[in-house]
Amino acid sequence: MERECIVHFEVKHQEPQEVKHLHGLLYVDGKREPTVDELTGCLQACGFDVRPDRPEKLTFKPTLPGEDDYRIRITNLDFGDQEEEQNNEVLRQLAKNFVRREPEL
Structure with a gap:
């Protein structure tokens, strides 16, 4: 299964x-x-012609000589897992409001 x-x-x-x-x-x-x-492919798809500089630190630099005027660093990889868990909890709370309750005696 693929995930974003x-x-x-x-x-x-x-x-x-x-x-x-x-x-x-x-x-x-x-x-x-x-x-x-x-x-690297993702960054290239975003228009940056780069290669790994220090892969362990997730940094990249331009592939062409003379284009050393910028560096790229990956700061976060977001799979949406935490947000999905929060959304599920919100949905559970909303669903509780719609459950028919028996009158208390």
Whole structure:
């Protein structure tokens, strides 16, 4: 079963010094985390021609020489699990309001 993974990342530009917070989307099989290759593909689909710089820190740099004016760092992988649990609890609470109760004696 595939599940969505929202990839939150920041792009740090050298000149002018600025940080942009962006996100992309990829699909992952089962309960596993995305691989570095999948993350690289996601960033490339977002328009960044990058390669892993320090995979253990989830950082990427441009593939073309002379384009060292930015770095990308993955900041969060969001599978929506926590939000789904919260939504389920809200639905349970709403459903309790619609259950017919027997009058108390």
